[in-house]
Amino acid sequence: MKHNWNRRDFIRQTGAATLAAMAAAAPVPAILSGCNSKNKIAGNTSADTVILLWMAGGMAHTETFDPKRYTPFETGMEGNRVLSTFKSVPTALDGINFSEGLQSIGSVMDKGTLIRSYVAADMGHILHSRHQYHWHTCYEPPQTVAAPHIGAWVAKELGPKNPVIPAFVDIGQRFTVGEAEELKAFHTAGFLGSEYAPFMIPDPSEGLESVRPPVGMDAKRFEKRNQLYTDLINKSPLSELGSDYQKESLKRSMEQAYMLLNSPEAKAFDLSLEPKASYDIYNTGRFGLGCLLAKRLTQQGARFISVTTEYEPFMGFDTHENGHTRMVGMKKMIDAPVAQLVKDLHQSGHLDRTMIILASEFSRDMMVEGRPDAKVQEQVNQPDILNDLKFYGMHRHFTDGCSILMFGGGIKKGFVYGKTADERPCKSIENPVKIDQIHQTVYHALGIPEDKQYEIEKRPFYTTPDAKGKPVLELLDKAKA
Amino acid sequence: MKSLKILFASQYNSTNSAKFFVKSFALVFAVCVIFVVPGIAEPTEEAAKEPVFWLWAFLGRLHPMIVHFPISLLFIALLMELLGRRSNKFNAAIRVLVYTGAASAVLSVILGLLLAGTEEYGSDVFSLHKWAGIATMIFGLLSAAAYKLSNRTIQKTLLTITVLGVTIAGHYGASLTHGEDYLTSVLPGNNAPAGEQNAASNFVLAAQTGPLNETQVQELNLQVRTIFAHNCYNCHGSAKVKGELRLDSKDAIFKGGEHGKVIVPGDVHKSELLRRIKLPRSDKKSMPTKGKGLTKEEIAVIEYWIKQGAPWPSGQLKSLYRVAELAPRLPNIPAATGDLNNPVDLFVNDYFQKNKIKWATPVDDRTYIRRVYIDVTGLLPPPDSIDVFLKDARPDKRSVLVSRLLSRNDDYAQHWLTFWNDALRNDYTGTGYITGGRWDITKWLYNSLKENKPYNEFVRQLVSPTKESQGFVKGIKWRGTINSSQSTEMQAAQNVAQVFLGLNLKCASCHDSFISDWKLEDSYAFANLxxxxxxxxNRCDKPTGIMASRRILYKELGEIDTSTVTQERLKQLADLLVQPKDGRLYRTLVNRVWAQVMGRGIIEPMDAMDNAPWSQDLLDWLAYDFVESGYDIKKLIYKILTSKTYQLPSVGVKEPEQIMSPNFVFNGMLRRRLTAEEFADAVSVAIQPVYADSMAVFKLLPEDFNKSIPFARASLVKNDPFLTALGRPNRETVSTSRTSQASLLQALELTNGSKFNDAMKYGAAKWKNKYPDTKTLVKEVYRNAIGRLPGKAEEDVAEKALGNAPTEAAIQDFMWAVALHPEFQLIY
Incomplete structure (x- = not known):
């Protein structure tokens, strides 16, 4: 029953989704003239759930999914010689290698596509938060109106898949770490309205806390409290005022929240219910458990889930030094859970309609900051001669060649797209892909039209700037697309 | 069609049978009901899309010819009946006329329905025409029957009704073809006001013969450009130039596209543009390629324009868009009437009369005191104050109350701070601060509100700032490269225009606007100040090599010395902006304040002050009076809050879309939900402080701010997930209004979020001590939170839930339920 909920049912049922045209800032579906008739959901969709696995902080492609010549560390070595600091290992795909430590993900590559030619935006002085904003909203900051996160667009257009699971769930990012304000700027539904904002679960092992009665309140008391609320409203003389959308939307969202917190599906948030063997595979820390939560929610009907390794300046993938050593740990963190997520969803049959995307805001390189032809201000102290292991690694921010993995939801199986040069600069040399193409590919699979737009302050605001981006149809399985 | 033949044959051949008429009537009726009416009488989109069988289309198009038969035949029949009423000399002729008239009415209806099915009609006028036509047909048949069977009186009556019907149907039919105001537009005193002409699709000119005068050329040209703008600019404008053709300027239109000229003035046959828009929609070459295509009327306008030689006015072109007056205007205040004397009420009274709205009984004291407390101070009224107010017998107690509240300067400042923080995008945390690229103006803003700084001075100090107020025009400076439309100077231009002038420059800061006459150069010239x-x-972020000039947006406001330094320039700009003759500045402000307390602006959206107000007079008067009264925002609030208009019962709408609809009709204050800050403060006042006093951003507040506050107002604390969920925006962009609708995320935050539930928990402990007795507790919670005693039924429910010796948990849950009660959450 709940798996067939579409947007319209949701609106009818909850009423909470009505386009609030209250404000100048509220979006109105654009109906300028007869020119926007393309706004129709395409007939064949290949996905209805999206999981974004976010490698926060800039994941070096040459150290992960696009390894180059390996040069082991020697004191006094020339940094320019180093393209990869790991050996390459084979994957399930003939002739395609990954960097050592990603064997598990390599083993499921027959189920997905590897993009080796993502090119991040050129925004001058490189800032993680700006590039992350750009990746997630498809717009370069700053914008004159608050741009929505891709998850908010999906939530807005398709609504929750299961009415009791928030349409857009964001797992793993805390706002108590550095650059919190910059992170908040894109963890938002922007002008689409707070209804489509991410449901934040900073710690997946505490996910249940967000969807169960307040701490210290048992189920019986929770039910009683809700009953009292309903009774008091029913006995109130205010009902004489008649109904309006304010009152109705308040009542309905409260009912919905109660339903969610009381629903059997809420158990999906409870990781302690996962069999121990499975839990242990996922449990590489918060990111791994985030993948587990994503799996459980997907199986109960989630719409858009983002799981992040978490961005914190100079932490995680943001390797300004000790790049090699740090990458050993980061690979451990992602390898098993990502592979397991793909396997589990494949096994339960959900992978067919669930698109998994693994990506990062940009890549890294030992020598080049920015892109080869447009170098920007150096931010990392990287000597030309390496006398210390801590300088051995990809420490500069490289935007001209990054890897993205995609699985399921109509994505081709066992496919590689694009290519980077085998010598420095290891930039994209074949089929470069930009962020708007990635977004449009996701929207295409979900059936959201390319020129979907809302009129905000009388201007059209598209899912991707000026609706110029086109989906990369080569990534999609024709039989499904 | 067979039935038609029979009908005709029998009509003419019949000499006797009364049965025959009954039969034919039934037959025609059946034809209409079964075959025509349900299928094609209602022009639907599907019908329009499907190509129609040519014969139906052809027959349909005979309708305009055939309709003249029933009109003239029946009319003359009636005339003869009246003229020859003494003698009976016309009788035979009348009979023939009535029979043939009725028959032609039947035919007209059938052809008319065919026409409607094959072409696109669908207005109210169409519907009126259709039913008037069908009614005429029926009465025509009845008349015919009467002339066969009945007496003279019935005959005459029926014929008169039929002629009346044919007149009405004819009138609406003509309105369909020639435009609704075809007849009335030539009547004296019926010229639409200038601003409204754009909106009306007037097809007046097409009927004009002979050369056009200059005004008519302007009008016709405007119609043509409007049609182009709506149907063609998307692909033949500055954004896209398909087929190398642009239709957005005179030169481009006459230059043509890749295949040469598209318009040959005076020659409708050689004008390719006309040919393409007239092609059937199924034709690949038909224009526009997307959408429904042009209406018949639009095509006719273009055709007429070309026939007239495609005239183009010599001087300044009339705007395609509605452009509001810049200058202030003092409308005549309608004479006082009844118990109305506040000018606000007199203007609203005028509006009500025009819209046939009756004044409702003003709200009771309890509702009123709650409203004004929230609207002035953002706080709930304390229960004792409510009691005193209810008992107060003074007739002017409402205005006394408003004055008293307005004099509570700190409370007032702490409430309105939220609105101005949103509008001026002033926040305590946020992007930009970390890198020193942003300045907060909290101190200045707080003090300005507290001392009720005159608005002209307020604007002056923001535009031409001191160190304390520079944050607004300095904007947010990001590291790295940014889009050229987001330079800090362009941010200043956009934000000054949006917040103070209700003008959207955002389009025109990237390219010439598609939605107004503002050009890219205008925005840059303004930003250069x-x-x-x-x-x-930069056009769409690409350098053009052209350096912009320096200029204020409205040249009517005066000139700025462009040679002097920025600081001096901004001083001049500020002076020009706040002049009384800048009516737009003050209309924008009064509209914002009105919307804050009434739930909707007189103009919406409030940042689009070129839109039409629901009452121009009210808006103009408020703005004019605001300037006359010393730019005093509190006086403005006083005027509104003491009006009968404000005291009308609140109005709820079923769908939020209705609020922004151009057809919005004002009936009274719109019911609103408490904002995030109002809700948090209401909980703080009524139950338990949500924020400890230490949470206020004291460092950013004025030095003399009294730190021993009972609780921190939510307007003074940093944004957090609780406030965000309830709608406090991140203030990176200007935000002049908030949505008032609940969402699941809000509900979740309220259901199990710690911020709110902790307040309930601590509150419960406190209240348990204070009111150990259940009855008193229930009463006090209701008094404090809802502002009244509980009703009997409510008391029963609450007491039952609490029990005789309530636990803290039970009290907590009770308070939670009350705080989520719509009566707590809404301003009604």
């Missing part, structure tokens, strides 16, 4: 150097114009 804030810039030490001169900005190079």
């Amino acid at each position: 804030f810039c030490d150097s001169i900005l190079e114009i």
